[in-house]
Amino acid sequence: MKITNFAVKNYQFTLIIFLLFAVVGVLTLFTMPRSEDPTIHPPEYLITVIYPGTSPKDMEEQVAKPIENKIYGLENIDKMLTTIEDGVAAIQVKFKYGVDINNKYQEISTEINALKNSELPKDIYLVKTEKISSSDVKILQAALVSDNASDKLLRDQADILKTRLEKITNLKEVKYSGMPEQEIRVDVQLDKLAQLKIPLNIVAGSLQSEAADIPGGSINLDSKVFNVKTSGKLKNVEDVANTVIYNANGKIIYLKDVADVSYKSEMVNHIIRLNGHRSVLVTAAMKDNVNIAQVQKEFLPIVDEFSKGLPSNIKLVKTFDQANMVSQRLGHLGFDFGLAILLVAITLLPLGFRASLIVMISIPLSLAIGLIALNLLGFSLNQLSIVGLVVALGLLVDDSIVVVENIERWLREGHSRMDAILKGTKQIGVAVVGCTATLVIAFLPLAFLPDAPGEFMRSLPMAVITSVLASMVVALTLVPFMGSRILKTHAHGEGNFFLKQLQKFLTYSYRGIMPRALKYPKTTIGISLILSAFAFFLFTKTGFKLFPTSEKPMFLINIKMPLQADIPESDRVTKLIENELKQHKEIVYYTSNVGKGNPQIYYNIHQQDVKPDFAQIFVQLDDEASPASKVALIKQLREKFKSFPYAKIEVKDFEQGPAIEANIVVRVFGEDPDTLRKLSFKVEDILRNNPGTVYINNELNTYKSDVKIEINKEKARTLGVLTSDVDKVIRMAVAGLTVGDYIDDRGDARNVVLTLPKDKFSNLDAFKNLYVNNIQGVPVLVNQIATISFETSPTAINHFNKSRFIKVTSLTKEGIYANDVLKDIVPQLDKLKMPPGYYYKLSGEAESEGDALGGNFLSVILLSAFLFIGVLLLQFKTFKGIIIVLSIIPLGILGGVVMLLITGHPMSIVSIIGFIGLSGIQVKNSLLLVDFTNQLRAEGYSIDDAINKAGETRFLPVVLTSITAICGLIPLAWNPNPLIAPLAIVLIGGLISSTILSRIVTPVMYKLIPPSIESI
Known part of the structure; x- marks a missing residue:
């Protein structure tokens, strides 16, 4: 091949270029953006x-x-x-x-x-x-913990840390939460207003006018421009209290005459505790396309220095630091990679030391070039791209081994070193290019997965594609160049001791089988078809879960209180849950958030907004806790809280993939609320009666009660009162009204809030003392024009594309998959008798799978299939050759499925990727056998002789590549990460079965339908 000739003859240039790639690859490894998850911008x-x-x-x-x-x-x-x-x-x-x-x-x-x-x-x-955006995830969560520090002190310290962290350019959205801000509260005394007949909206208007800060503009004096400043903002409680609100018959009424004005904290709507102790959380996210390890180096000194200067009664605890997780994950993978390289080196012993050295150098160099390409394409080093590089490790050794082994064979046959290098590479080169093309095309559909799942997964197939392409270039250039310098001719044609033993083992293993298989080809293919059918049957037994559960040692506990529970009641129940968590020594931190969700620390779990009847506990185990121990604890806690009397307690693990509300979500569409509610009960019963469901939630199970103030519009018109004015006064009294702001001692703007004392609303009589001005300015009692009553209303209303729907959701029990539950409940849902215009749709995992695997993805699969066949046609120029090559794929699937069943992993997006990679390797191995058989027939060998010689000659590199790939994948199969282990398990199982069976099936298929040599 020309590229090989150029690389060998211009060896100095080749050496410099690849040294450059090696140096740039190392620099890229340390400088490219690094994060836990891919950054996506849907x-x-x-x-x-x-x-x-x-x-x-x-x-x-x-x-x-x-x-x-x-x-x-x-x-x-x-x-x-x-x-x-x-x-x-x-x-x-x-x-x-x-x-x-x-x-x-x-x-x-x-x-x-x-x-x-x-x-x-x-x-x-x-x-x-x-x-x-996925970059909204907090990479840092630190708690300021104190049981006795004042609200103001805790708030001020959190603000100081926030200000310091905001100066780091690579951080964004630095916030603190869990401590209400200070405000000036104006608690209006209704009885005094009623006595003076002053409407509440007059008080609000006076305060708003006093708090207004309107610039005075500018004037020109003596050729200079001066800004004109007027009264400015309110400064303190005295300013607010001395506001004139009314002038009654010459008597001035001040705000302090009718209201209590004081500094107070805002209404508490979010309480935070760390391990049961009062806390404030300070969190920060990271900007896009930066290295998380570098960002950690920037913020750690600031956090440590700040911690040293804290008052003695406040402690800083850094509970969550994503950089440590990324470092730990990369460290584990680095160890696995090193172990894999060692095992690969051992399996290469049959090639000899010099040949093995060439292959060992080509592996990291191929990965380095792939990493450079990945960085240039805009991808970061994250858990998905790392998985891609792991897959590539099992694939990219093939090219170098095949080329080196073929060169070695030529040397053992007595050819000169240069002839062996150039002719041996040329003989195998076209097959190497064809094999690489089929691998790239096999992974192409994954690079074009649609929508958010596609963008999230894209770095994985791209890491494989870039690394495999790099390995092809290395195999056709660097490997021949190095071979021309360090390989030597052999005195003995049989090779070294290890090669002789391996060759002897392979010859002995197939000595009795091959003649019979070739003698009875139809029987052999019949057995192969039975095994293939069995493989597809086993598919139905593995279960299916598109995205696996996270292996991280952390989970969430959601506390859902009865409707309309307030913050104190939610807090009381949360403390009961905390008491249980204290008993589990494996729990390092539990961060309780009452009235709101924990800040977002996982890419597909968004923070629940303010909700008084909700609480969430973020539970963290020891960093070295195994996934199995976490699953066991979750199961134990679920059982413990199953019959909890005061609230619904949901213990939820984190999931990979796009955000979903629950494993199973049934949406029922229609317009009438009462009809929807009746249908929701029927759906709920179906889910509740299924043994695989847990945490069934129906939002319409209970209605809540609201206070309704019905305005008599005829009376209001008679008295000259505008309905909108009544609404404003009611709202001001109930929810409070921000009428302006003041500047606190840190220079920050804080609210001035007009409201009524909460104790005044212990009953509905407070509404009787509310006044509203009519259009003539005369005060009118609200209860003169309105009646007060209770009414029921739904807790939530949902729309999808403007259509109203209700939803019933459910999680699945441990070890049970949503698809298995759906197989049972969908027929029951189909039997529901719904009125015209009412229908149901599935969401949750079912919708996520449809989005990920439908639409454009099917089109890309079809296109890739045609490209796949096209490449093989270019190689063989006959459909018979394609059929022979592809016939081995089901046998590899058999091994992959069996290994999934043995290890207990379901079919998932990760295992699908494994099967795609496996099919590429199988085609590659089969292609090597068929291509060499064709070459031998073209040289004059009979079909039987060509089949036998090709099997003996080419099966050795096939076995070597398979063994090295398996050994390289063994450490990864033990990895606890569900984004890595299933993939390695599929490849190992498939490589074992396909390697063993391809030696039989491929030659037999070739004998049954031999391609025409004239067309090749």
Whole structure:
């Protein structure tokens, strides 16, 4: 081959180029972006609207529907999922992949801003639009722990650490949580307002006017420009208390005359404890495309220095540092890689020391070139790309071994070193290129997986493709060059001791089988077909779970309280759970979050927003805890909390793959709430009666009670009162109103909030003393124009693409897969009698699998199949050759499936990748046999002689490549990471079965349907 001739004859140039690749590869390893998970930027956005005190029904009509109508009209919308609860609406918007992410963000922001100025209520507390990105995951979570420090001291210390961390350029979203901010609270005395007949909206208007900070503009004096400053912001409690709110018959009424004004902490809506002790969390995320190890070097000194300067009653505990996990994972893989290299070196002994040395040098060099290409393509070093490099380790040794072994064979036959190098490489070169092409095409569909799963997984197949292509280049250039320098001619044609023994073993093993197999080819193929059918039968017994469970030594406990439980009640129950966790010595940290979720520390688990009847505990085990011990603890805790009396306790492990709400989600669509509720009970019964389900949740199981204030519009019109003014006064009294801000002693703006003392709302009589001004400014009692009652309403309302639905969710028990449960429940769901216009759809794992494996992926699979066949046609120029080569694939699948069953792993995206890689290796091995058989026939050998000689000659490198791949994969099969072990297990099992059987099946198939040599 020309490239080989060039590399050998210009050896100085070849040496320099590959030394350059080696140096750049090492530098790339230490400098390329490094993170735990791939950074993905899906065209997905989250619109969150917070409107405290608003029922789900009102949120739906006043907030959700106007936003949905606007956003759904944008181009390239894929999905829109809306969740509406008390005072909160969350709208997840997903566009089709390929759109400009920033442009779509601007479009959404423009529409939301327009709605804020038109259709949305003016007193909404918060409307925010966020891009969803995997880089939002916190890489650092530190707790400031103290049982006796004041709120202000803890808050100030957290703010100091936050300010210092914000100065690190590679960090973003540095926040602290768990401690309410200070504010000036204006608790209005209703009885005094009623006595003076001062409407509450007058008090609010006076405060807003006093708090307004309007720039005075600028003036020109003596050719200079001076800014004009006016009164400025409120400064302290005295400023607020002395605000004039009313002038009654010449008597000035100050705010302090009708209200208690004081510094207070905001309403507590998020309580944090670490191992049962009061805490504040400081968290930080990392920017895209940076090295997490380098970022850790930047923030650790700051955190350590800050910790030393803390008051004696405050302790800093760094509970979560993702950089340590990444380092630990890379360390384990580095050890596995080193062990694999050692085992590979041992298996190469039959080639001899010099030949083995060439192969051993080619392996890290191929990986280095693959790593350089991966970095240039914009990928980072993460758990998926590392898995890809692991797969590549089992594949890329093949090319070098095949080339070296063929050169060695030529040398053993007595050829000169240069002839052996050039002619031996040329003889095998076309087959090597064809084999590499088939491998690349085999992994191509994975590089084109659609949507978020595709973007998440893409670095894995790309790592394989770049490394395999690099190994081909190395095998055809560096290997011949090194061979021309260090290989020597052989005095004995049989090779060294190890080669003789291996050759003798292979000859002896197949001596009795091969003649019979070739004598009865149809019987042999019949047995092969039976084994193939058995392999596909075993597929149905493995179970299927697209993305595996995480092996990390951590999990979550979700505490779901009865409806309308408040923060103190949720906190009481959380403490009971903490008491149980204290008994388990294997638990290092448990971080309790009452009223809110833990900050996001895993890429597909987003933080639950403020919810008084919810709590979450983030549980961390020792770093060296095994996945089995974690699973056992989860099972034990689930059993312990199964009948917990005060709340529903869900112990949940982290899952790989895209975010899903639960393993099984059944959505029932329709418009009438009562009909939907009845259907939800039927769906719930189906799920509850299945033995594989756990933690069944039906949002419509119970309704909540709301206070309804019904305004008599006829009376209101008669008295000249505007309905909107009544709504504002009620809202101000119940939820409070931020009327301005003041500057605290750290220079930060804090809120001034007008509200009523909470003890005044122990009953509904407080509403009787509320006044509202009519259009003439005359105060009117609210209870003159409104009646107060209770009404029931749903706890949540859901929309999908603007259509209302209810959902019933369930997790699956340990060892049971969602697909197995769905096989049982789907027929029952199909039998449900639903009214016209009502129907169900599956979400959860079922939807995730459909998104990942449907649509474009099937098209790419089809395209890859044609490319695969096309490459083989170029190689053999006949369909018979293709059939012979592909006939071995089912036999490799047999070994892979058997190994999955033995080890207890389900079929997953990882094992699918293993089977894809396995098919490439099998085709490669079979192709080597068929290609050499064709060459021998072209030289004049008969079919039988060509089959026998090709089997004896080429089966040796096939066995060597398989053994080296298996030995390289053995350490990885023991790895606890479910993204690595199943893949290695499939490859090992498949290589064992296909290597043993290919020596029989491929020659027999060749004899049955020998390709025409004239066409080759």
